[in-house]
Amino acid sequence: MDEDTLQTRYLIVIAAFLCALIIGYNAFYVPEAMNVTVAADSTSSGEEAYTPQAVSGLPPKEREMQSKAESRVGKVNINTATAQQLCELDGIGSVMSKRIIDYRQQKGKFKSIEELKNVSGIGEKTFAKLKDHITV
Incomplete structure (x- = not known):
């Protein structure tokens, strides 16, 4: 060659x-790059405001537990909360959050947190878990 x-x-x-x-x-x-998701929040003007939210590299179950723990820092207003915010409450999943929003749209705003028990599927046990974390 x-x-x-x-x-x-x-x-x-x-x-x-x-x-x-x-x-x-x-x-x-x-190292794994940090993923960022975009959540849509409705504003009073009817427009959507996008808020980036960091998603950790944790497995889905641990990430769900972490987000629920973070959401407990402040109370969630059940009259204004989005489905995603309601899902962050302990004992509330996507189906139950839809029921709460449907109830709110049909009957109007909740007058007290106890009225939440009128939503199908929310009994005394679920309400007991929620009462310290919600407001009207």
């Missing part, structure tokens, strides 16, 4: 090694 062919082969081997090194580094050593 002549000198040029040998140098070309060396360069190809070096390039392949560097590519493998970069791919291996990215696959095993680079």
